Amino acid sequence: MTRVIVAAGGGGDVVAAAMLHAALYGGGEDQAVILTYSWDRLLVDPVPGPRSARDFTGLGSLAPSVRSLPSTARPKHPAGSTLPRLASDLRQTLALLDPYQGVEGVVRQLGELVACLAPESIDLLDVGGDILARGDEPTLKSPLADALTLAACCRVDAPVRLLVAGPGLDGELSADELRPLLGRVVHTFTAEDVTPVSGTLEWHPSEATGMLAAAARGVRGTCQVRDAGLPVPLTEESPRLYEVGLDSALRRNALARAIRTTTTLNEIEAHSRAICxxxxxxxxxxxxxxxxxxxxxxxxxxAVLRQLARFESEARARGVTHTTFRHLTEALHLDGAHRGDLRRFLLTSRPEQYAAPLWRVIPDAGPGGDHRFE
Known part of the structure; x- marks a missing residue:
């Protein structure tokens, strides 16, 4: 059997899609194609926006307009992408979503893939839940990719199930806002579900999926994320996977409705400026x-240790218990290229603060107190 999983927002959702595939569909002969954008948000790729097939060498072909992305594929300079390394880590086949032909182009890609593969199921996966945004929320930061995949999946002539993992973990809509919109719990991720992607989480920069994995491993508290330092609660809800009605999501998402017949990314950007x-x-x-x-x-x-002490003191005062290495890199005023170096240095010097894949902020025990966690 072949499963198709559409990663709504990009690379982080790819890692979550691999977790989902293993947790819901098991191993054995079951195969999966994960459709995703190449969009690394300047963490790896210095070129703004998503990449298209024209930005890579070594792509394969799954359908006339669907390119597979093997581990041997390479982004053309100056572009960068985490996808080749993901393809090397994961057993699922990665395929490239191309937003430059608008929703019409993604609908064509999905339709061709369905015709070629006749998949047993199609899941649209979003980590965090911003795919359910109206578009006017002041905390909304990255609605474009999710709205595009939602609009396209609603037009595919095949059943598509919308799944939201880790409500609120993307730091855009809170779990409280999302709770009334969510349907049944399909699955609660566990530490065992994280095992197939544990090596990937050691290097991949996704914050939302990193928090999903940490929550699945039992981490609870408040995690500081993004360049703005948003606090995201890690609760019993955080590792859950919910089903949401595709049509109800479309009725709520004004940007997705507005872009349903677009043929260029420029059109989608114009609608985003107008609506969001x-x-x-x-x-x-x-x-x-x-x-x-x-x-x-x-x-x-x-200098890192001095800045880290100041950062942790301020974080503790705000009730923060964890942070991501992506946020820590920016909070310490380091270039994104230093994220890996920073992580290696801190894990060597202070391994007790690693709550994989997050960094733990040790609470202040007071004068003479023990700063270690129990």
Whole structure:
């Protein structure tokens, strides 16, 4: 049997899709194709926005307009992508969603894949739940990719199940906002479900999927994420996977409704500016321009420890118990290229603070107290 899983938001949802495939459909002969954007949000790729098939060499073919992405594929300079390394780590087949032909193009890709593979099931997976955003929420940061896949999946001539994992973990809509919109619990992820992707989580920069995995392993508390340092609760709800009606999601998501017949990414951006008040690719363009003027230097470990002490003191005062290495890199004013170096240094110097794949903020035990966790 072949399963198709559409990763609504990009690379982090790919890792969650691999968890989902193993947890819901098991191993054996069951196969899966994970459809995803190549969109690494400047963490790996210095070029703003998503990549298309034209940005890679070594792609395969699953259907006339669907390119598979094996581990031997490479992004063309100056672009970057985590997908080849993901393809090497994961046993599922990765295939590239191309948003540059708008929703019409993604509908065509999905339709061709269904015709070629006749899949047993099609799941649309979003970690966090911002696929259910109206579009006017002040906390919304990245609605474009999710709205595009939602709009396309609603037009495919095949049954598609919408699944939301870890409500609120993307730091955009809170679990309280999402709770009335969610349907039945399909599964609660466990530490065992994380095992197939544990090696990937050691290097992949996704925050939401990293928190999903940590919550599945039993981590609870408040995690600080993104460049703005948003606090995200890790609760008993965090490792759950919910089913949501596809049509009800479309009725709620104004951007997805508006872009259903678009044929270019530029059109989708224009609708996002009109409905949400911004295009996240504009934000990336501005940020990329700033980063070009800040060439990375060597990692100064003494400065890192001083800055870390200040960061943890301020985090404790806000009730923060954990953070992601992505946020920690930005909070310590380091270039994204240093994220791996920072992680290796901290895991070597303070391994007791690693709550895989998060960094644990040790609470202040007071004068003379023991700062270790029980």
């Amino acid at each position: 008040g911004f295009s996240e690719i504009d934000y990336e363009r501005d940020k990329a321009a700033r980063l070009r003027n800040q060439p990375p230097g060597a990692l100064d470990t003494e």
